[in-house]
Amino acid sequence: MDKPVKSPKVAVQRSTLVDCEQIIPRLIASIGFDSPRERDTIVIKPNLGDINSPDTGSTTHPFVVESIINFLRKSGYPEIVIAESNHPVGTADEAFEQLGYRELSERLGVRLVNLSMEKKVRLALNGDYFQTLLVPEILMRATNIINVAKLKTHVQYRMSCAMKNIFGLVPQRNRGRYHPFLNEVLCDLMCVYDRQLCVIDGIVGMEGQGPSQGFPKAAGVVIVGNNAVAADIVAAKIMGFRPSQIPYLKYAMNRLDIREDSIDIVGDIDGCKQRFEFIPFASYLLYRSALRLARTGLGISKTLGNFAELLKLAAPFFLIRRQGFAIDLSSGAVLELQARLYARGTMKRVLTKAKALMRAI
Amino acid sequence: MIDELDRLKLLNETGVAVIGCGAVAKLYLVPALLRVPGAEIRALIDTDLRQAEQVQNMFRLSSAKTLKSIDDILRDEQVTHLVVATPPKSHAELCIKALESGKKVYCEKPLALSAAEGRLILDAMKRSAGQLSIGFNYRFAAQFKKVKDLIDKGFAGKILSLSVFFLTNASPWPTETGFQFTKEGGGALFETGPHPIDIALWLLGQVKSVSCILQEKMDSNALVEDSALVFLRHSSGSTSVIHVSWHSANYFGMTVVGSNGVMQAERGLDKIRALEFGVVGRNWVLLPVQSPANTSSYQHSLHDFVKGTCRGATPEEAVRNLELVEAAFDSARSDGRWINL
Numbered sequence: 237m238d239k240p241v242k243s244p245k246v247a248v249q250r251s252t253l254v255d256c257e258q259i260i261p262r263l264i265a266s267i268g269f270d271s272p273r274e275r276d277t278i279v280i281k282p283n284l285g286d287i288n289s290p291d292t293g294s295t296t297h298p299f300v301v302e303s304i305i306n307f308l309r310k311s312g313y314p315e316i317v318i319a320e321s322n323h324p325v326g327t328a329d330e331a332f333e334q335l336g337y338r339e340l341s342e343r344l345g346v347r348l349v350n351l352s353m354e355k356k357v358r359l360a361l362n363g364d365y366f367q368t369l370l371v372p373e374i375l376m377r378a379t380n381i382i383n384v385a386k387l388k389t390h391v392q393y394r395m396s397c398a399m400k401n402i403f404g405l406v407p408q409r410n411r412g413r414y415h416p417f418l419n420e421v422l423c424d425l426m427c428v429y430d431r432q433l434c435v436i437d438g439i440v441g442m443e444g445q446g447p448s449q450g451f452p453k454a455a456g457v458v459i460v461g462n463n464a465v466a467a468d469i470v471a472a473k474i475m476g477f478r479p480s481q482i483p484y485l486k487y488a489m490n491r492l493d494i495r496e497d498s499i500d501i502v503g504d505i506d507g508c509k510q511r512f513e514f515i516p517f518a519s520y521l522l523y524r525s526a527l528r529l530a531r532t533g534l535g536i537s538k539t540l541g542n543f544a545e546l547l548k549l550a551a552p553f554f555l556i557r558r559q560g561f562a563i564d565l566s567s568g569a570v571l572e573l574q575a576r577l578y579a580r581g582t583m584k585r586v587l588t589k590a591k592a593l594m595r596a597i
Numbered sequence: 598m599i600d601e602l603d604r605l606k607l608l609n610e611t612g613v614a615v616i617g618c619g620a621v622a623k624l625y626l627v628p629a630l631l632r633v634p635g636a637e638i639r640a641l642i643d644t645d646l647r648q649a650e651q652v653q654n655m656f657r658l659s660s661a662k663t664l665k666s667i668d669d670i671l672r673d674e675q676v677t678h679l680v681v682a683t684p685p686k687s688h689a690e691l692c693i694k695a696l697e698s699g700k701k702v703y704c705e706k707p708l709a710l711s712a713a714e715g716r717l718i719l720d721a722m723k724r725s726a727g728q729l730s731i732g733f734n735y736r737f738a739a740q741f742k743k744v745k746d747l748i749d750k751g752f753a754g755k756i757l758s759l760s761v762f763f764l765t766n767a768s769p770w771p772t773e774t775g776f777q778f779t780k781e782g783g784g785a786l787f788e789t790g791p792h793p794i795d796i797a798l799w800l801l802g803q804v805k806s807v808s809c810i811l812q813e814k815m816d817s818n819a820l821v822e823d824s825a826l827v828f829l830r831h832s833s834g835s836t837s838v839i840h841v842s843w844h845s846a847n848y849f850g851m852t853v854v855g856s857n858g859v860m861q862a863e864r865g866l867d868k869i870r871a872l873e874f875g876v877v878g879r880n881w882v883l884l885p886v887q888s889p890a891n892t893s894s895y896q897h898s899l900h901d902f903v904k905g906t907c908r909g910a911t912p913e914e915a916v917r918n919l920e921l922v923e924a925a926f927d928s929a930r931s932d933g934r935w936i937n938l
Binding site for chain 2: 287288289290291292324325326334335336451452560561563565566567568569570571573574577
């Protein structure tokens, strides 16, 4: 596969939600984005991977997307499409409706596309993970994809930003099964969707138990780049992580040969740095071990798969110890008392099973 | 930069106040409300201010006011929606005050201590032409919605019976007031029973008679019943059997038997089981649940409240629910005699 060849350039600036309408076009201009032509199709991919209020920092604020649409309209009149796929929490249509994108599309005359419902073509890829990839037709004819990601933490990968947002272009709803292989999957997607402009909305990001159950972080920063890997390297630094600490980023830097010092950075990174709070290291370690186990065990042994699930369930325990509770998508919050009861119950079951196994042996 | 968060929140059109910052607020309502697009928690109210402050710190709601009484909020035009999560004994007073002040109200189940109190709330709602939603969140659980959808489409034919099991371990419930374990608003039938009763009303319609058996207390020191069996005869001719229990298991599931098939649904699963009668060679099939199965039904219920779409239980149904619970207690007192409504 061809690698993205454009020399990576990233621009950063502090911004508020009100100012971003002026700041985003300025940053886009500074990295040298070609003005769209009348016949172009521009696909905007916001992060709507959860049906969660934009002020939690989990989903892209429609105002940021509106700023980008206004900029595109000033420099031409291309066909503009806002695209998202169905995800485990809901459908793209529900996300458009509930997060203000339906209203935005009607007001600005842009089309909303649910990628999961689009006609797809199968692309022969021979990639690091995918041999073939299902690509929605609209993405095949897109002149450019504008990847409008969020600046947020991720319990399994430390950070979820521009590269991870592209994962939402995989139109299958149950794409969570690719999570153990995310390094390779994202690298493949970077090669397929290489005509990308990345805009990272870090005006209000998310810290802690991200990507959907953390707390808002008023980071007040916007990052624009012509390469998702480079944009993520800068984003990681701003959040207080070393790029090599982010597993998929480390993999992509090696695989696509993008070095930190090869990125042309416009703006003052140090002035934008914010320390994003993260989950306890022990929790992260359990999440990573669960992924590693799933990667090894999937398709080989059901027991290994079950053990990976168990590790994933146990991972928030250290977070609960630290802050007294953890947010749970299916109920609300889990307090320490309940966590102890669950842990005791689970241990009892594991021990009973182990005893039965020993007896059988 | 914190003012940027505040500015962002101002874009939210709906100001919400949570009244009662105990276990339900901490575990379910506040985390769910935070995820509702367009909603902003602007006040946390509890007679014990420490509880309100605890919720404020826990969920980092620095811009929300913490208050001891609802009086200031009733005059505050920035707060249009109130979520009542106090013990049931104060529901009537709070809901009536709020509705009369023109607020939209979401009240945790049960609506009130008695059907008579419930009717007073209903009258207040009609007088003020306000909006009253009840915390029967399981109507928004994807699995149960799927069953309702299939019943409406006639999948199982004429519905003959419904069995609902709501088993929950109440002892570790982190209650602040402990009201569940007192005669006033507590007990498995009064406190937990309204959920499965609401499901039965929703799926099979009006009830014409009730029978109930309150089972032996597992804990001899408890003041209230911890297990109940309720039988409902519906006007449609079908029957519901409801088992509510506060013992150790956690399970909320149902089986619907119709003239053409059977369906089984369970909270938390992403599929329901269905069996169509008379189809040779066919066995149970697993039907996927369309809407998100893994998100809190509280979130969908509160979203419905904030957006004013009112797809949940009506206040009239909530009062009917209280009448059924009262009739069930009457029946239990006379050894399970059928009580006509």
